[in-house]
Amino acid sequence: MTRALHRWPGLLAALLLMTLALSGAALSIFPAAYRVAAPQAASGLTVATLAQRIEAVYPTVGQIRRAPSGEITAYWFDNGVPGAAVIDPTTGQGVANSDPNQIERWLTEFHRSLFLGDNGRIVMAVGAGAMLILAVSGIFLVARRTGGWRRWFSRVRGPMSGRLHVEFARIAVAGLMLSSVTALWMTASTFSLLPDEAMPPNFPSQVSGETGFAMADVPTLASTPVSALRNLTYPYPDDATDVVTIETDTGTGYIDQGTGEMLAWADLSGWARVSETIYMLHTGQGAALLGVILGLMALCVPLMAVTGTIVWLVGRRGRPRIRGNVAAGRAETVVLVGSEGGTTWGFAATLHAELTKTGQAVRVEPMSSFNPARYSHAKRLIVMAATYGDGDAPASAKSFLDRLEQAQPAPGLPLSVLGFGDRSFAHYCAFAEQVQTRAEALGWHQLTDFDTVDRQSPQDFARWGRALGQAMGLDLELTHQPVVPASQDITLVSRRDYGAEVQSPTAILRFALPRRSLWQRLTGRGLGRFAAGDILGVVPEGSTLPRFYSLASGRRDGFVEIAVKKHPGGLCSGQLMALEPGDTVHAFVRRNPGFRPDRSKAPLILIGAGTGIGPLAGFVRGNTRGRPVHLFFGMRHPDSDFLYGEDLTGWKQDGHLTRMVTAVSRSQAPSYVQDALRTEATDVARLIRQGARIMVCGGRGMAEGVSEALADILAPAGLTPASLKAQGRYVEDVY
Amino acid sequence: MKPLLALFAMTTALTVPGVASARPVTLTTNLSNYGGSGIYLALYVTDSSGNYAGSLWLAGRRSRYYRHLSDWFRMTNGSRSQINGITGASVGAGRSLTVTADLADSLFDAGYSLHIDAVAEHRRESPSEIVIPLTTAGAGTAVRGRSYISAFVYNF
Numbered sequence: 001m002t003r004a005l006h007r008w009p010g011l012l013a014a015l016l017l018m019t020l021a022l023s024g025a026a027l028s029i030f031p032a033a034y035r036v037a038a039p040q041a042a043s044g045l046t047v048a049t050l051a052q053r054i055e056a057v058y059p060t061v062g063q064i065r066r067a068p069s070g071e072i073t074a075y076w077f078d079n080g081v082p083g084a085a086v087i088d089p090t091t092g093q094g095v096a097n098s099d100p101n102q103i104e105r106w107l108t109e110f111h112r113s114l115f116l117g118d119n120g121r122i123v124m125a126v127g128a129g130a131m132l133i134l135a136v137s138g139i140f141l142v143a144r145r146t147g148g149w150r151r152w153f154s155r156v157r158g159p160m161s162g163r164l165h166v167e168f169a170r171i172a173v174a175g176l177m178l179s180s181v182t183a184l185w186m187t188a189s190t191f192s193l194l195p196d197e198a199m200p201p202n203f204p205s206q207v208s209g210e211t212g213f214a215m216a217d218v219p220t221l222a223s224t225p226v227s228a229l230r231n232l233t234y235p236y237p238d239d240a241t242d243v244v245t246i247e248t249d250t251g252t253g254y255i256d257q258g259t260g261e262m263l264a265w266a267d268l269s270g271w272a273r274v275s276e277t278i279y280m281l282h283t284g285q286g287a288a289l290l291g292v293i294l295g296l297m298a299l300c301v302p303l304m305a306v307t308g309t310i311v312w313l314v315g316r317r318g319r320p321r322i323r324g325n326v327a328a329g330r331a332e333t334v335v336l337v338g339s340e341g342g343t344t345w346g347f348a349a350t351l352h353a354e355l356t357k358t359g360q361a362v363r364v365e366p367m368s369s370f371n372p373a374r375y376s377h378a379k380r381l382i383v384m385a386a387t388y389g390d391g392d393a394p395a396s397a398k399s400f401l402d403r404l405e406q407a408q409p410a411p412g413l414p415l416s417v418l419g420f421g422d423r424s425f426a427h428y429c430a431f432a433e434q435v436q437t438r439a440e441a442l443g444w445h446q447l448t449d450f451d452t453v454d455r456q457s458p459q460d461f462a463r464w465g466r467a468l469g470q471a472m473g474l475d476l477e478l479t480h481q482p483v484v485p486a487s488q489d490i491t492l493v494s495r496r497d498y499g500a501e502v503q504s505p506t507a508i509l510r511f512a513l514p515r516r517s518l519w520q521r522l523t524g525r526g527l528g529r530f531a532a533g534d535i536l537g538v539v540p541e542g543s544t545l546p547r548f549y550s551l552a553s554g555r556r557d558g559f560v561e562i563a564v565k566k567h568p569g570g571l572c573s574g575q576l577m578a579l580e581p582g583d584t585v586h587a588f589v590r591r592n593p594g595f596r597p598d599r600s601k602a603p604l605i606l607i608g609a610g611t612g613i614g615p616l617a618g619f620v621r622g623n624t625r626g627r628p629v630h631l632f633f634g635m636r637h638p639d640s641d642f643l644y645g646e647d648l649t650g651w652k653q654d655g656h657l658t659r660m661v662t663a664v665s666r667s668q669a670p671s672y673v674q675d676a677l678r679t680e681a682t683d684v685a686r687l688i689r690q691g692a693r694i695m696v697c698g699g700r701g702m703a704e705g706v707s708e709a710l711a712d713i714l715a716p717a718g719l720t721p722a723s724l725k726a727q728g729r730y731v732e733d734v735y
Numbered sequence: 736m737k738p739l740l741a742l743f744a745m746t747t748a749l750t751v752p753g754v755a756s757a758r759p760v761t762l763t764t765n766l767s768n769y770g771g772s773g774i775y776l777a778l779y780v781t782d783s784s785g786n787y788a789g790s791l792w793l794a795g796r797r798s799r800y801y802r803h804l805s806d807w808f809r810m811t812n813g814s815r816s817q818i819n820g821i822t823g824a825s826v827g828a829g830r831s832l833t834v835t836a837d838l839a840d841s842l843f844d845a846g847y848s849l850h851i852d853a854v855a856e857h858r859r860e861s862p863s864e865i866v867i868p869l870t871t872a873g874a875g876t877a878v879r880g881r882s883y884i885s886a887f888v889y890n891f
Contacts, residue, residue, distance in 0.1 A: 063859060075859045082882050084859065100857050109772060190797065197799045203809045233805075233860070241785075245805075 002144070006137040007312060013130035014305040020127050021301030023111040024179065028284050028295025030104045031069055035288040037096075038071035041089035041226040047246070048221035051232060053092030055215065058083075064232040068286030072226070073098045089226060121187060128183035131301075135177045138169050160529075161314070161522040165307040168300040175297030182282035189275050196275040200245075200252040201266035209240050210258025218260040224248055249276075307522065314523050320349045322364050324356055328374040331363030338367035338385040338397025338431070343456055344420045348384050350480040351465070358474050367397035372407045380447050380472070381413060383439075385432040386420040393431045401438060409444040416447035416471070418464055423454050423594075447471050455590075458545070487539050487546075487586040488514055488526055490560055492579045499641035502666055504565060506611060506641055507577060508552070511560040511587075527588065530555050532618020533595040533733065536562055539586040540572040547572035548590070550697060550733055552614035554622060560587070563614035563643055595695065595733045601627055603658075603692040605684065607706050609634030609673050610641070612698025615733065617644040619695070623656045630687060632680075634663040634673030634702065673698075674705035681713045689717060694724065696732045703734045757837045760874075760889055762791065764851065765831040767885040773825030774855045774883055775800055776832060777807035780869070783846025787811060791849075792834045793818045795825040804852040806862035828855075843869050853883045 041050065054061050054074050063075040064087075072087045074094070085094025113120030139152075145166070146154045156166045188194050215221055221232075228248045235242035235257045243263060244255040253265035268276070284291015322345075328334065333355055337348045348364050355362045361377070367385065375381070386394050393400065409415075417439065419432025429452045436450045448467045453460040458480045469476025490511040499506040513527070520526035530536075531554035537546035553561040566577045576585065597604055597619050604627060606616040613633055623629050631648070635641050642662075651657045663676040677684055688694070694710070696703050707721050710730075714720060724730035766774055775795030780788040787810035795801070798815065802808045811817045826832045851865040864880040865887050867873060877886040 065859075077881065082859070105772065105857075189799075192797065192799060198802070199813075200802055200808070202812060236863075 002137050002140045006134060006141055009130040009133050010305070010308050011312060013127055013134075014309060016123070016127040017131055017134075018302045018305055019114075020111065020124060020131070021298040023107050025295040025298040027104065027107050027111055028291045028298070030101065031284040031286070031291045032288040034067065034069035034071055038067070038069050038086070039088040039090070039095060040070045041072065043225075043227070045089055045226045046222050047224045047226055047229050047232060048216045048218060050089055050092070050226050050229075051215040051221060053089070054087055055092075057092045057094070060237075062234045064229075066226065066229045066231075068280065069288065070227075118191075121190065125184060125187040128180040128187070131176055131180040132184070135173050135180065139173060142166055142169060161307040161310040164522075165304055165311055168304045168307070172297040172300035172304070175294045176301065178281060179294055179298065182278045185275070185278045186282060189278075194271060194275065196269070196271035198252070198268055198272045199266060201254065201264035204243065204254055204256075204263040207241055207243060207263065208256050208258035208261075210256075211235070211240050213256070213258055213260040215244070218244070218255055220246065220253065220255060220260075220262050310522050320346055322349050322352055325352070325365075326361045326363050328363050328365065328369075328371075329376050331361050331375065332377060332379045333360050333362045333382065334375050334378045334380075335362060335364040335382045335384065336367045336370055336400070337364060338383070338394045338400060339420070344384050344386045347420070347453070347456075347461055347480055350461075350478055351382070351384075354465075354476060354478055355474075358476070367394075367400040370400050370403045370407075372410065372413070375413070378413055381415045382447070382468070383415065383417045383432070383435055384420065385417065385429075385435055387427060387429055387431040393434075397431070401435065404435070404438055404442065409439075409442055411445065414445040414447035414471075415439050416468060417450050419450070419452040420456070421452060421454065428452070428454075481544055486526075487537070487588040489584040490514055490527075490587050491584045492581050493559065494581060495579065498643055499565070499636065501640040502636040504610075504636060504641055505577060506563065506565045506643065508561060508563050508614075508643060509576060509579065510553075511585075513555065513559050527555075527560070528591075530589045530591065531596060532557075532622060533597075533615040534592045535590040536560065537588045537590055538572055538576065539588075540575050543571060546588070548735075550592075550595075550612075550615040550735075551589070552618040554618065557618075557621065561614070561618070563611040565611045592733070595697075595731055597623075597627075597695065598693060598728075600691075600693070601625075603628040603630065603687045603690055605630050605632070605687060605692050605694045607632045607673055607677070607694065607696045607698075609663075609698040609702045611643070612696075612702070612733075613643045615697050616695065617647065620648065620651050620657050623651075626655050628658045628687075629656065630658055630683075630692075631660045632663070632673050632676050633660065634665065634671075634676070634698075636664070636666045638662065638664060672705060673702060674709040677706065677709045677713065684710075684713050685717060688714065688719065688724070692729070694730045696730075696734070698734070700734050703732050756840045758840065758891055759835055760838045760891060762834045762836065762849075762889045763831060763887070764826070764833075764884055765886040766826055766828055766883055768829035769855075769858075769883060772856050773827050774853055775804055775825050777801075777804040777850075777852040778834065779807055779810070779850050779852075780842065781810075781848050781850060785848075788842075788847060790817045790821060791836050792832075793822045794832055796822065800854070803854040803860050804862065805854075805860050806850060807852045838869075843871050845869075849889070851880065851884065851887065853880065855883065 050072070051064060054064060058074055058076045060076045060078055061074050062077060065073045067073070072089055073084060074087050075082065075084045077083070084098040086096040086098050087093065088095045109115055112124060114123065116123065143149050143152055145156060146152055153170065156163050189196055228250070230249060231247040233245040235244055242257065244257055246253050246255060251265060251267040254263045255261065256263050280286040281290065284294065335348050335351060337344055339345050352362050352364050367383065385397060417432055417436040419429030421429040432452065433450070440446070448464070448471050451464040451467065453464070461480050462478050465476050465478030492509060493512050494510045496508045497505070516526040530551055532551055534551045536549045536551050538549060539546045549562040549564060551561065552563060553559055564573055564576045567573045579585065595615065604619070606619060606629060608616045616631060620629055620631065638645070648657060648660055652660060661676045661680055663671040663673045665672055696706050710721050721730055762778060764776060773795070777793050778791040780791065782788045790807070790811070798813070801813050847869045848866050849869055850863050853861045853864045859882065861880070861882040864882055864884055865878060867878055874889055874891050877888040879886060
């Protein structure tokens with residue numbers, strides 16, 4: 001709902017909002033320019049003195065006006081010919097032409113009404129209303145995306161267009177809300193929908209009938225500072241019945257021209273004052289700096305319109321069409337999908353196709369459409385739910401739990417829940433779990449055990465499919481081709497070979513970083529931003545399923561580097577190991593935010609073996625700020641498979657690496673990396689007490705050994721690997 | 736009070752349609768091309784002692800700006816009943832406004848004066864920009880205003 005509220009006004013009003021924002025931004029310059037250019041009155045100057053100075057230079061002065069910028073203009077008639085000038089308040093002399101700026105006038109008219117009169121004003125007000133809806137719904141969407149209000153300013157991930165959209169919004173949203181609310185107020189005021197008219201007092205019925213009282217001696221003018229002045233109008237020459245009119249920031253009054261007495265005064269009403277403040281906030285007239293800031297914020301609007309449109313276009317492509325989707329009332333199996341991005345819809349489409357092949361009538365629909373009353377022929381329900389942000393429901397599932405609470409569980413309608421997520425996030429499949437727990441508590445029968453699919457794993461999905469098939473009495477083999485991110489050809493530039501002598505052929509492969517077009521950046525295509533520890537997906541020739549390798553370099557390094565070990569009969573590793581400089585492979589980047597060194601200064605303990613050194617070497621290479629880094633590296637033989645051996649020596653000299661401990665397994669006293677940890681137990685325990693963060697990369701067996709060793713080392717301090725993991729101080733990338 | 740003035744008081748405006756002793760008068764106001772947005776104009780009549788007699792036309796739809804037609808506003812306190820049915824759009828720079836009204840014969844050559852107040856956004860107020868006596872002989876003679884009006888003329 002919030003998303004729809006954001007999307008449709010945004011797309012429909014994009015062009016209008018761009019014109020509003022750009023003209024508004026241009027207009028914001030003028031108050032600042034006037035503020036700089038206008039000769040300002042000294043702080044103690046009174047209206048009486050100012051009038052006296054101007055009268056000395058222009059004896060026929062009829063009106064003195066002060067603009068919010070501080071600019072003072074005097075108007076006079078010389079023998080019936082009107083004259084006007086901007087006045088220097090210290091001398092009373094005219095210093096500049098007082099004609100309004102034509103460009104400003106044109107822009108103002110365009111900004112407020114597109115030169116279309118009242119209809120144009122209404123159109124622009126609708127634009128301001130759309131802006132307000134977009135700002136408010138956007139604030140909620142950002143909170144949802146970052147996983148809560150307290151994390152509203154935390155980093156966002158994903159394609160560049162989405163990230164830019166959020167970043168611009170964070171800069172501009174406050175200003176845009178202010179501008180749109182004030183715009184709506186001003187429109188209401190213009191159309192007299194607000195009781196904010198500034199009314200002068202009734203004209204005095206009686207005046208002294210005398211003339212010639214000097215302005216300089218009028219008590220009110222002598223006590224009014226120029227900064228409070230709006231307008232001072234002189235009586236008509238030779239009209240004894242006329243009066244002096246003074247307008248200040250508090251009200252309007254009439255002064256007798258013969259006695260200098262105040263004859264009548266009317267305060268500005270509260271409404272009128274509010275409207276004046278709103279006018280100031282919107283135009284920056286009287287608040288030039290704010291105006292410039294709002295103008296700069298408005299410049300984000302066109303950028304957000306463009307990035308927002310791209311986000312919409314890219315997202316629309318993401319959801320597959322489901323062919324032969326039967327009506328809810330005829331379906332035997334109803335599949336409910338809750339997915340933010342659309343990948344889960346791909347899995348649902350696979351399930352739909354396979355079940356349909358077996359003769360089932362299957363309905364796939366979003367979780368938000370859940371309504372058991374419509375499922376008159378249904379025999380089972382399947383919920384496929386992704387998790388959004390910090391354990392939240394995806395947009396298409398928001399109302400699901402509420403509907404579930406109200407629905408009566410039917411005995412003949414068992415339920416199966418499958419969660420989709422990424423184990424590197426803290427709240428893995430949290431929403432799906434929530435659905436499962438609630439359904440159980442409400443008494444829904446289970447069709448299958450609760451299961452999850454990690455990072456779109458086809459294997460996980462197939463496993464669940466077999467369980468589902470068993471429950472349904474079908475032979476169900478779900479082969480899902482996950483949506484492979486658009487891959488790109490990358491070219492090998494160099495390779496370093498290791499390990500042949502120890503029957504473990506390994507290579508460090510370095511690829512050139514392909515250039516990315518702007519469109520690729522905006523739509524999240526191409527390799528994108530990546531850092532050491534992220535994942536490179538490689539699609540081997542003759543297969544559509546990618547294989548994944550930990551990256552040993554970041555985009556900033558200017559190349560793409562991985563460490564690969566040849567597996568006997570391995571399709572992808574075989575192809576990679578056969579690459580010669582100049583050859584290419586298809587690859588894409590998948591982010592792995594859980595496996596990153598944090599930004600703290602605490603010591604870093606890196607533990608790895610074999611090709612697991614790849615990302616760890618990348619972290620060492622990137623440690624330019626002298627953070628203490630202790631590396632534990634396990635290999636077979638230092639003469640054969642010491643990956644990054646020379647680099648590590650160099651990095652140690654450069655201060656990127658504090659200490660390196662190696663464990664060699666093919667020696668007279670075979671040692672593994674966990675053994676090295678135990679040998680260095682005292683140091684390791686000390687570092688951990690100092691707040692060290694541990695990062696482990698390598699095979700599953702090694703990781704288990706390391707965990708056991710650490711458990712022993714930590715026990716005296718009352719710590720466990722689990723407690724460190726919970727604090728985020730112990731992370732693994734295991735394969 | 737003269738009978739016709741009593742009629743004015745009843746209709747509030749100075750037009751007396753259908754009365755034999757009245758004639759259609761065309762009032763044409765040409766604005767100079769001073770380069771600003773639409774001008775608000777008030778056309779009204781004062782008697783021989785300078786008191787307000789009635790309004791003929793008010794150009795400009797937003798009543799919130801009427802107080803800047805300061806002479807007219809002062810005399811009427813901005814009363815909307817003075818201009819019921821005789822308001823129109825503001826007049827653009829360089830454009831002209833033509834108003835036709837049935838004016839009583841007794842308004843002419845009897846000391847009455849026609850006033851025009853003018854004002855434009857962000858510009859000086861120009862109350863009584865034009866003040867001319869209503870005379871039969873004065874018809875057809877164009878006069879120039881002080882600030883915004885390049886020519887004003889009334890014709891029978």
